[in-house]
Amino acid sequence: MAFIKISEQSSLYDDLEKKSIHELLVDINTEDKKVALAVEKAIPQIEKLVTQIVPRMRKGGRIFYMGSGTSGRLGVLDASEIPPTFGVPPTHIIGLIAGGDTALRNAVENAEDDTERGWQELEEHHINSKDTVIGIAASGTTPYVISALHQARAHGILTGCITSNPDSPMAAEADVAIEMVVGPEFVTGSSRMKSGTGQKMILNMISTSVMIQLGRVKGNRMVNMQLTNQKLIDRGTRMIVDELGLEYNHAKRILLMYGSVKAAIDAYQNDDLK
Known part of the structure; x- marks a missing residue:
């Protein structure tokens, strides 16, 4: 053909x-x-x-x-x-x-x-x-x-x-x-x-x-995204607030400490930050 x-x-x-x-x-x-x-x-x-x-x-x-x-x-x-x-x-x-x-x-x-x-x-x-x-x-x-x-x-x-x-x-x-x-x-x-x-x-x-x-998303969220600007830092902070019920500033602090939503949530749930 x-x-x-x-x-x-x-x-x-x-x-x-x-x-x-x-x-x-x-x-x-x-x-x-x-x-x-x-x-x-x-x-x-x-x-x-x-x-x-x-x-x-x-x-x-x-x-x-x-x-x-x-x-x-x-x-x-x-x-x-x-x-x-x-x-x-x-x-x-x-x-x-x-x-x-x-x-x-x-x-x-x-x-x-x-x-x-x-x-x-x-x-x-x-x-x-x-x-x-x-x-x-x-x-x-x-x-x-x-x-x-x-x-x-x-x-x-x-x-x-x-x-x-x-x-x-x-x-x-x-x-x-x-x-x-x-x-x-x-x-x-x-x-x-x-x-x-x-x-x-x-x-x-x-x-x-x-x-x-490959596990780079949790639920429907980009929990491994790079925190390259304030918009993404805010988005990541709110993900942690929703997932863990933390106060906003606390959530932001641990997000910046660990560099990603997933790492921060895992650390908190493993009692590293409680």
Whole structure:
């Protein structure tokens, strides 16, 4: 069967320059409503991937996101938010983008076409069989990602991918292919729109469910979050107040003493602070 890039097909809308601002916004929103439904259909594949990631990470494995352009930026974004949210080192989930950090703000010419650099970067991180590599590409045809997945899989490393096109070359290199088919973009080919939104949703689902399974959440709260500003210190203090019934200033004092909600609660419940 021939590979068809649904993400590159013509928009369902035309004469966009003739539309009013209101019409543009309503039509974009109409298309965005399709994204969550497309992600929902991919839940079995997302679950399959997370189920295989968790035991690997319990043994010290890591997740590597790999992409170019918007896809790469979203991977780096999700990876960068894990340490402050869940209190884990930045080495647990690592985002790699074609062209390096320069590509976070600027297009790097031909970076996505480099078939060697992706695997070289993984080797620089001393990738091993406990790790997982997740390729992100709306088209499913990015050489930087495909070649890295191919090498990773050849070395016995778990591979996954997130794409907006079924039966893509990237999916062929993935043990678990997450195919989120959102249809043509509002502006033809602009995969920063629906495809990017869906990628962000799926990355949230993967990293959040993994961190919960690894014990980084208690109840529904981020008890291991980093206390990097006053808002988070206040949030953490109120968590301790709710959990232990302490007076606010007492709760804040032990939070700052132990550096996380979980550590402070554990210390109090073990009679260290009573």
